[in-house]
């Protein structure tokens with residue numbers, strides 16, 4: 450049967466995979482950082498203070514001072530390919546695209562900023578993707594990260610007449626593929642050092658402590674990842690939480706305080722950040738630059754920062770395995 454001449458064009462059906470990470474400014478300058486922080490910190494999943502109270506604080510004290518300070522920090526880690534988080538997430542998508550071939554279209558998007566989730570879903574649909582796996586790149590579930598990706602995808606689909614079918618990659622905090630990739634990456638990282646660290650420290654992004662009591666499983670999943678990694682490596686792994694924001698009590702112990710104590714005790718330390726699937730400001734500036742300086746100033750001996758899984762061979766092997774499993778029945 451032939452289609453009427455004015456019938457919309459229909460591309461051949463395909464499978465889409467959308468990797469989603471947090472987002473990052475377009476440039477390490479106060480203006481772009483302000484735009485990024487305004488969007489990120491206005492998300493009610495991230496700051497759970499009623500907007501009538503929070504927005505004046507955000508638009509006042511925070512967005513007048515923080516963009517300049519954060520831009521300075523971003524400048525220290527910016528690369529020729531842009532922000533590390535953007536460059537690494539793009540590299541992960543490109544590498545997976547090469548592995549999956551024509552049957553699957555792999556794209557990436559950011560929850561805040563560009564490439565925006567909605568426009569990227571539209572581009573996948575325009576290419577014929579009527580089934581899309583959304584993959585939030587957060588190993589540990591957190592309402593402030595994982596759930597907000599689901600919210601944004603749902604909000605965008607509300608406006609679509611013909612919605613694609615969706616699947617979501619579950620959190621993978623205790624997945625053997627993730628723990629195995631971390632263990633392989635840490636073993637290689639430790640073998641390349643010219644010292645044997647007294648302490649192996651897993652630093653996770655912090656959260657307000659009340660979110661734990663409200664039922665967010667993030668804290669337990671971070672602890673579980675660290676325990677399984679410790680079992681896989683056959684050595685202790687200390688846990689701490691970094692990047693405290695605001696005045697509320699955050700999960701403890703705090704990474705900066707722990708590094709200072711280890712420094713005072715004259716220890717040597719290797720730090721990893723297993724909750725981040727890509728190196729970013731919080732790892733490269735806060736841990737590898739500032740954390741190292743704090744540790745050394747307190748009297749610490751040797752310090753090493755072990756990179757995230759990024760687009761490394763164990764990292765890509767893990768993403769490939771997790772995604773293939775979720776695509777079962779689709780490919």
Ligand SMILES: C=CC1=C(C)c2cc3[nH]c(cc4nc(cc5[nH]c(cc1n2)c(C)c5CCC(=O)O)C(CCC(=O)O)=C4C)c(C)c3C=C
Nearest residue numbers: 471472473474495519534591593594654694724729730731
């Ligand atoms: C990996 C999980 C993350 C959780 C959980 C998380 C919670 C969270 N973060 C803030 C405030 C900020 N985070 C910032 C940067 C940032 N955060 C994550 C990840 C998690 N955040 C990443 C990957 C990044 C790096 C982005 C990059 O561009 O490289 C920032 C911006 C930088 C700065 O000004 O310090 C803020 C602010 C809150 C409030 C929160 C939970 C309540």
Ligand SMILES: [Fe+2]
Nearest residue numbers: 471654692731
């Ligand atoms: Fe954060």
Ligand SMILES: [Fe+2]
Nearest residue numbers: 668669670672
């Ligand atoms: Fe817990």
